[in-house]
Amino acid sequence: MSTLKPALTTTLSLALLALLSACSTTPDDSQIVGLEPSQSDDATVEEAAEDETPTSVEEEFGSEYVYTDDLTVRLTNLERRVSGEWDMPEDTPYVYFDIQFENGTGSPVDLSYLSVYCQIGEEGRTAEDVWTDDTGSGFTSTVMDGRTATAGYGCELPEDESYLQVELTLSDWEDLDDYMRETVYFVGDIA
Structure with missing residues (x-):
């Protein structure tokens, strides 16, 4: 066994030396492969980015947002109010506003999943949400194609505050893929 070990070590050393010397030689021209630059350009990257639906959008009060499927949403009639005795909560300064959807999608849209x-x-x-006779229960049904639906909402807004952000997220749980439109933020100051 003691004579086998030096012979094995010598054989392995020679094999390793042959391998290293074969790897260190310079390749000839037939072995060099030229690499082409990537075929994508900035226009392709920009086009792909434009095709993606945004996850959120910010709009100023008084404007509207049109989703990619031609559903339009507006926030209108913003007005400071104070809740009454039978409202919840009572005697609370709040801002009233209407949310309006105009359906140009070509099919019905269920608005009951609006957050x-x-x-x-x-x-x-x-x-805090404010519940009055004017704010009601929000959207509870579907708006048909070519029609408009409006619902009133109220949010607490102390008299010493003016900035308001209203976040709207509309999901369509009727589809198997649980389609969720981009979130729209209406923002601005309330006089």
Whole structure:
């Protein structure tokens, strides 16, 4: 066994030396492969980015947003109010607004899966919902193609605050893929 070990070590050393010397030789011209630069250009990258639906959009009060399927949403009739004795919560300063959807999609759109959240002030504090006869229960059904649907909402807005952010997210749980449109943020100051 002691004579086998030096012979094996010598054989392995020679094989390793042959391998290293074969790898260190310079390849001839037939072995060099030229690499082409990538075929994508800036226009292709920009086009792909434009085709992607944004996950959120910010709009100023008084404007509207049109989703990629031609559903239009507006926030209108923003007005400061104070809730009454039978409202919840009562005697609370709040801002009233209408959310309006105009359906140009070519098919019905279920609005009952709309989520509405308000943030107020520079620190972005979550505002409490205000329930009155005018605010009702929001959207509870479908708007047909070519029709418009409007619902009133109210969010707490103390008299010393003016900045309001209204977040709207509309999901379509009727489709198997659980389609969710981009979130729209309507923002601005309330006089």
